[in-house]
Amino acid sequence: MARARSEERRAEILRAALEVIAERGYRGASLSAVAERVGLTQQGLLHYFPTKESLLVAVLEERDQWDTGASGRSAGAWRVDLLDSLVEYNAMRPGIVQTFSALLGESVTDEHPARGFFTQRYVQVRAGMAGALRTEYGERLPGGLTPEQAAPLLVAVMDGLQYQWLLDPRSVDMPAAFRDFLGLLRRGPMPGPAPAEAAENL
Amino acid sequence: MARARSEERRAEILRAALEVIAERGYRGASLSAVAERVGLTQQGLLHYFPTKESLLVAVLEERDQWDTGASGRSAGAWRVDLLDSLVEYNAMRPGIVQTFSALLGESVTDEHPARGFFTQRYVQVRAGMAGALRTEYGERLPGGLTPEQAAPLLVAVMDGLQYQWLLDPRSVDMPAAFRDFLGLLRRGPMPGPAPAEAAENL
């Protein structure tokens, strides 16, 4: 039971850390602010995570688990038709999106402790997306793009839309915009028989 | 001449601030670090910019001027065929890209002093891009998208590619990827006469 209590405590702390990072970024997040949210002193928190960086690492690992959990078991098991739902799911969780958008932004600064994490993760995500695109659309996408060329664009759209949406949710319908982009990847001039003129969209 | 010297000093300080923000973000940038780079004490710097926030505002205003200067006179005077060169230009200036990517990332956190700036700027940029897309491609783009639907995607791709490129420049050819995206917007199933099958790309 001690172990269980301890695990619960750690989970509480991680949730609080996620919140505080969303509000202030990692550099701006103080251990005291996190501790206060779970009714601990800053020193009490350090009993569970001995350094600030170890807390960040735990937050990032949790995300990894969440992502790979949501998309199946192994990283890279993405499917194009599930991306839609992922984006819609994200649109209902601005807090988490804000946490990771803030961390991504910070991570490009020199020697940021999350830099390696994001660098590696994007290598994997691009590869996973390329695989998913290949499975769904084959070797040639609109514009003559290969799955490997389209993958970074897909990832970029997801990230870029998140920033625009976080800054101004009333001006940007993130899920709709993302669907628009998927539409661009679906229909193109390349596939042999000219597709029938179709009136779609709302 | 006093005025001229002073202006020079301010310009030096802004350049230094740009660098330090690129390296550590705004929250992580200390006035001392900026001051040191121009051979001033922290208090000496405050003679030119009375608060840290006023320095940030000046950095952001300078960017505004740079952007609108590069693209013509008035904001929103974008042209699609110049975006290519803009992205290529950016690819040669990782420092500036890093500064503004870091600031954008931070700006989604609560009460960040750059939040209002970015929110407003994206409204303008989306509108400008929609206008440019309309001028270039008319009312209907591939996938049946309107210029207003495509604009946030265009902006998202630019921003998103910057993050991937900053994290891992050897894995991401930002200008090439951006050209790939523009290709997606150019050719689609919609335009009347079926475009000739063309082998392009390397």
Added chain:
DNA sequence: ATTATCTATAGATCTATAGATAATGC
């Protein structure tokens, strides 16, 4: 006079270490 800088310093923080104390689980 005004402008440019500096020294001194107040007042907040922040992370992390040391070491005490209480509670829990064998």
Added chain:
DNA sequence: ATTATCTATAGATCTATAGATAATGC
């Protein structure tokens, strides 16, 4: 014994204010 927390505190920073001093421009 081990685990969970706390108090005390060291040692760094950080921003900003106050006020002195030197140099510049009328």
